[in-house]
Amino acid sequence: MTLSQQTIEQLAEYLENAELQAHEVVKITEAHPDMDWDDAYAIQAEILRRKLARGKRVVGLKAGLTSRGKMKQMGVETPVFGWLVDYFSVPDGGEIETARLIHPKVEPEIVFVTKRALKGPGCHIGAVLAATDFVMPGIEIIDSRYKDFKFDLKSVIADNCSSSRFVLGGQAAPVAGLDLRTLGVVLEKNGEPVAIGAGAAVLGHPAAAIAALANHLGARGEEIPAGTMILSGGVTEAVSVAAGDNVSLRIQSLGSVSTRFV
Ligand code: OOG
Numbered sequence: 001m002t003l004s005q006q007t008i009e010q011l012a013e014y015l016e017n018a019e020l021q022a023h024e025v026v027k028i029t030e031a032h033p034d035m036d037w038d039d040a041y042a043i044q045a046e047i048l049r050r051k052l053a054r055g056k057r058v059v060g061l062k063a064g065l066t067s068r069g070k071m072k073q074m075g076v077e078t079p080v081f082g083w084l085v086d087y088f089s090v091p092d093g094g095e096i097e098t099a100r101l102i103h104p105k106v107e108p109e110i111v112f113v114t115k116r117a118l119k120g121p122g123c124h125i126g127a128v129l130a131a132t133d134f135v136m137p138g139i140e141i142i143d144s145r146y147k148d149f150k151f152d153l154k155s156v157i158a159d160n161c162s163s164s165r166f167v168l169g170g171q172a173a174p175v176a177g178l179d180l181r182t183l184g185v186v187l188e189k190n191g192e193p194v195a196i197g198a199g200a201a202v203l204g205h206p207a208a209a210i211a212a213l214a215n216h217l218g219a220r221g222e223e224i225p226a227g228t229m230i231l232s233g234g235v236t237e238a239v240s241v242a243a244g245d246n247v248s249l250r251i252q253s254l255g256s257v258s259t260r261f262v
């Protein structure tokens with residue numbers, strides 16, 4: 001850690017205000033080039049502390065930057081982890097108020113729900129599959145608070161990995177009998193396919209993203225509790241959206257999910 005508690009609190013307020021007021025800000029590493037990863041996660045945790053103090057609840061976790069497409073698009077190499085709170089959740093087919101967001105993008109995700117706790121270090125895809133209750137399709141709406149959606153890893157971690165909204169599809173599939181690597185993923189905007197991929201784009205196997213999250217939390221003495229919903233990371237690069245757009249996601253064997261930007 002290189003930042004004081006006071007600076008961590010100031011940066012958390014700066015980033016949370018940008019989210020709540022839907023305005024973009026200069027990335028925090030400009031003023032704090034020496035901040036480290038622990039500082040970044042401490043700012044992220046402080047934003048969550050502020051929300052919990054206002055009565056918000058955590059409803060899920062996420063891994064991000066887990067696919068080549070995403071890493072290449074954002075110019076970074078390492079997965080990142082964040083949290084999802086209650087008001088991020090949008091029902092399947094529901095509307096998203098674009099004016100409340102800055103410059104939203106959508107990405108197709110394979111979503112896990114656990115039935116047993118997962119703890120690192122040493123968590124692997126076998127443990128993840130054994131602890132998975134079911135998987136579902138999910139659209140994540142990311143909305144970096146940084147100018148032009150450009151950032152470095154520490155800045156994006158502090159900004160809770162651009163988290164903004166998510167939409168879950170209603171069909172819950174058990175993982176037994178599914179090969180998550182070869183599941184086809186088609187993201188459509190206004191009826192046109194705009195991003196196409198398969199599960200293996202996410203770290204070779206989407207369960208590896210969940211194992212990486214368990215190992216990240218394990219290094220901090222924490223675990224993924226039973227019954228946790230987790231976004232495993234965009235399968236393809238993210239696609240910009242604007243008011244008027246309809247977005248739907250189809251994942252082979254997992255059904256579909258959609259949302260509208262108004
Ligand atoms: C960071 C968040 C990435 C994913 O699935 O890769 C993410 C970003 O690209 O803004 O949620």
Ligand code: MG
Pocket residue numbers: 062063064065107109140142231233234
């Ligand atoms: Mg994502």
